[in-house]
Amino acid sequence: MMQVSNPLLSVAHLSMRFGGLVAVDDLSFDVGRGDITALIGPNGAGKTTVFNCLTGFYKPSQGRIALSHATSAARDIDVLTTSGQRHTRDVFLLERMADFEITRTARVARTFQNIRLFSGMTVLENLIVAQHLTLMRASGVGGLLGLLGAKSYRDAERAAIARAQHWLERINLVDRADDPAGDLPYGDQRRLEIARAMCTNPILLCLDEPAAGLNPRESAQLTQLLRSIRDEDGTSILLIEHDMSVVMDISDHIIVLDYGAKIADGTPQSIRSDPKVIAAYLGVADEEEVRAVSQEISTGLAP
Amino acid sequence: MWKRCEAMTRTNLTHALQEALRTALITAGLCFPLLVLRLEQDSSNQLTLQQRWSWLVFAVIGLSVARFVGLVLQDWRARAPRAEKPIAPTRPQLARAVSIFGLIALFAFPLVVLAFLGPSGSLKWINNYGVQILIYVMLGWGLNIVVGLAGLLDLGYVAFYAVGAYAYALLSTHFGLSFWLCLPLSGLLAATWGVLLGFPVLRLRGDYLAIVTLAFGEIIRLILINWTDVTNGSAGISSIPRITFFGLPFTAADNGFAATFALEFSPIHRTIFLFYLIACLALLTNFITLRLVRLPVGRAWEALREDEIACRALGLNTTRVKLTAFALGAMFAGFAGAFFAVRQNFVNPDSFTFLESATILAIVVLGGMGSQLGVALAAVVMVGGTEILRELDFLKLIFGVNFDPAQYRMLIFGMAMVAIMIWKPRGLISTRTPSLFLKERKNIAASHVGEGRG
Numbered sequence: 001m002m003q004v005s006n007p008l009l010s011v012a013h014l015s016m017r018f019g020g021l022v023a024v025d026d027l028s029f030d031v032g033r034g035d036i037t038a039l040i041g042p043n044g045a046g047k048t049t050v051f052n053c054l055t056g057f058y059k060p061s062q063g064r065i066a067l068s069h070a071t072s073a074a075r076d077i078d079v080l081t082t083s084g085q086r087h088t089r090d091v092f093l094l095e096r097m098a099d100f101e102i103t104r105t106a107r108v109a110r111t112f113q114n115i116r117l118f119s120g121m122t123v124l125e126n127l128i129v130a131q132h133l134t135l136m137r138a139s140g141v142g143g144l145l146g147l148l149g150a151k152s153y154r155d156a157e158r159a160a161i162a163r164a165q166h167w168l169e170r171i172n173l174v175d176r177a178d179d180p181a182g183d184l185p186y187g188d189q190r191r192l193e194i195a196r197a198m199c200t201n202p203i204l205l206c207l208d209e210p211a212a213g214l215n216p217r218e219s220a221q222l223t224q225l226l227r228s229i230r231d232e233d234g235t236s237i238l239l240i241e242h243d244m245s246v247v248m249d250i251s252d253h254i255i256v257l258d259y260g261a262k263i264a265d266g267t268p269q270s271i272r273s274d275p276k277v278i279a280a281y282l283g284v285a286d287e288e289e290v291r292a293v294s295q296e297i298s299t300g301l302a303p
Numbered sequence: 304m305w306k307r308c309e310a311m312t313r314t315n316l317t318h319a320l321q322e323a324l325r326t327a328l329i330t331a332g333l334c335f336p337l338l339v340l341r342l343e344q345d346s347s348n349q350l351t352l353q354q355r356w357s358w359l360v361f362a363v364i365g366l367s368v369a370r371f372v373g374l375v376l377q378d379w380r381a382r383a384p385r386a387e388k389p390i391a392p393t394r395p396q397l398a399r400a401v402s403i404f405g406l407i408a409l410f411a412f413p414l415v416v417l418a419f420l421g422p423s424g425s426l427k428w429i430n431n432y433g434v435q436i437l438i439y440v441m442l443g444w445g446l447n448i449v450v451g452l453a454g455l456l457d458l459g460y461v462a463f464y465a466v467g468a469y470a471y472a473l474l475s476t477h478f479g480l481s482f483w484l485c486l487p488l489s490g491l492l493a494a495t496w497g498v499l500l501g502f503p504v505l506r507l508r509g510d511y512l513a514i515v516t517l518a519f520g521e522i523i524r525l526i527l528i529n530w531t532d533v534t535n536g537s538a539g540i541s542s543i544p545r546i547t548f549f550g551l552p553f554t555a556a557d558n559g560f561a562a563t564f565a566l567e568f569s570p571i572h573r574t575i576f577l578f579y580l581i582a583c584l585a586l587l588t589n590f591i592t593l594r595l596v597r598l599p600v601g602r603a604w605e606a607l608r609e610d611e612i613a614c615r616a617l618g619l620n621t622t623r624v625k626l627t628a629f630a631l632g633a634m635f636a637g638f639a640g641a642f643f644a645v646r647q648n649f650v651n652p653d654s655f656t657f658l659e660s661a662t663i664l665a666i667v668v669l670g671g672m673g674s675q676l677g678v679a680l681a682a683v684v685m686v687g688g689t690e691i692l693r694e695l696d697f698l699k700l701i702f703g704v705n706f707d708p709a710q711y712r713m714l715i716f717g718m719a720m721v722a723i724m725i726w727k728p729r730g731l732i733s734t735r736t737p738s739l740f741l742k743e744r745k746n747i748a749a750s751h752v753g754e755g756r757g
Binding site for chain 2: 180
């Protein structure tokens with residue numbers, strides 16, 4: 001396991017069982033603060049299940065998922081765990097929280113493998129719905145301030161639009177702001193979904209196959225966007241991805257899953273040459289072949 | 304080239320004629336025993352066979368002409384292939400013009416009718432058409448929040464209407480509370496019931512939600528029938544206090560409305576007042592809904608209809624969003640219920656059957672889910688249409704004196720629904736107006752807008 005000092009997210013002994021099927025089996029990993037971490041693995045390895053556990057869509061059968069906003073000692077997490085509480089001011093046990101709370105208070109946002117935009121709403125509205133909570137607070141008790149058109153609410157709405165516009169500029173969609181989201185081409189929809197997740201002001205952004213179905217040019221735009229999110233917004237990224245060129249290009253840290261268990265964990269360089277990873281991807285099970293493959297690597301056939 | 308085209312048309316015409324002829328024969332064969340022969344008892348209790356050939360002739364001519372026209376149209380359409388155009392969204396300006404015209408027509412309606420038909424002649428028009436339609440407009444707008452905006456299929460909406468009506472009936476007869484005090488109370492009680500029902504039920508989705516709300520509607524009705532100590536059972540509650548003009552009763556007495564304003568007493572005054580009252584209530588519903596749609600609450604409803612899972616991923620508490628929609632929809636039904644009770648002076652459980660829920664839902668679906676203007680138009684068509692059937696006396700000239708068009712209400716209603724579903728599957732006005740915009744407000748075509756799954 002790669003040593004991550006002061007991790008943002010720390011997953012320990014996570015298991016998810018559906019009846020007799022073990023989708024995730026005793027998985028532990030850390031996500032570094034300010035890193036782009038990739039979760040890779042063959043189809044059916046349990047990557048999306050891990051995401052669903054992280055974001056509260058599934059209640060894990062077992063394990064702890066701890067998120068700490070500020071630098072906090074491992075002891076703080078242990079104290080919270082035994083206290084039976086769900087979260088303190090900046091330590092959150094995600095497995096105890098409901099899905100909407102995880103976005104709202106723990107500030108973990110996500111996108112979906114099959115794009116889930118509000119296709120009948122405009123691009124701008126999609127970004128405004130993501131700022132629901134701020135606007136809801138501004139609209140006062142029972143929405144009364146908003147209903148009466150109070151200045152404080154109008155200011156909040158203007159700020160929300162400005163924030164949406166900022167993200168539209170970053171994903172190059174200002175001109176399409178007033179078009180229905182369902183009308184956008186596929187690549188734009190992917191980027192819009194990321195921008196929408198970013199409008200919730202997350203500390204950790206979970207992306208489920210953001211490059212799926214993109215052409216090389218769109219992939220390049222995507223990596224640029226993800227880098228800028230990490231560097232300019234200070235949001236850490238955890239992503240599932242099959243496109244190895246994207247993964248190797250932008251990741252600071254890669255975790256490899258196969259059959260629900262972790263088989264490798266390290267920097268892109270170490271993963272690239274890990275015989276177990278290559279075996280899992282090429283579908284090689286035999287120990288001897290694994291050895292053969294690793295020999296091939298050491299003799300310099302692989303990059 | 305041209306000749307070939309013409310030749311093709313001729314063969315197609317012949318084909319259409321043949322088809323029409325075949326339709327005529329089949330109709331004649333099928334309908335002869337059904338339409339022509341009729342047994343009736345005469346005054347001496349003997350059965351006589353009556354023959355109604357005119358019915359058969361109309362059926363045969365009607366169906367064969369329809370078949371012929373249909374085939375020709377089909378042919379003509381196939382000949383001129385037009386580019387597949389997406390349904391153009393209605394322009395916001397047009398909708399605005401229609402709304403303003405409708406508003407003026409609404410407020411002028413009773414006065415114009417009164418001026419032309421006089422106090423006794425206009426009563427029917429203001430009461431049966433005006434007030435009746437407006438009640439359904441209001442109920443449609445209320446249900447539109449739940450079904451059209453939040454995408455939750457509610458088949459028991461009439462339960463909240465009943466709660467409102469009985470709330471006013473009971474509070475006014477037992478405690479002597481005035482209408483103006485009972486109106487907000489009725490709305491509040493209905494909203495409370497909306498929340499009470501919502502808590503256990505809103506975790507269900509789609510068909511399951513529909514079934515449970517349907518059952519809830521029936522439960523309320525059965526309670527009203529069986530809890531005789533409070534509701535007086537099927538006999539209902541009568542002599543509910545009538546509406547007053549802010550304290551002035553609409554009577555011929557010296558302290559009545561007519562005497563106070565030096566008018567000649569006429570029952571039409573109360574009806575006109577009721578008309579403006581329900582018009583204001585309906586417009587209040589509309590105003591609040593239109594405002595809410597532009598606020599985070601309303602946007603959350605629509606987002607919920609589009610994709611519930613995405614809503615949760617964005618930090619929206621979907622249970623709370625659904626409850627606000629349910630409670631608000633119920634509240635407007637409660638207001639309408641209180642109005643219903645004060646208008647009728649009498650309530651009984653028969654007014655709150657499933658058919659009412661179905662009618663209101665049909666209005667929302669026919670109007671185009673989520674469209675306020677569409678729902679209003681649909682209410683006019685559905686309620687006004689069924690009322691107008693009573694006026695079609697000239698049909699008796701064709702179908703005989705025993706023909707009562709009002710009896711075919713449901714049949715026509717059904718055919719209209721089928722026709723709408725074929726030609727306008729997303730309702731009369733199916734485009735959605737965005738809640739806010741950056742540069743230009745562009746309406747969104749129905750094909751993008753979700754229908755909700757529960």
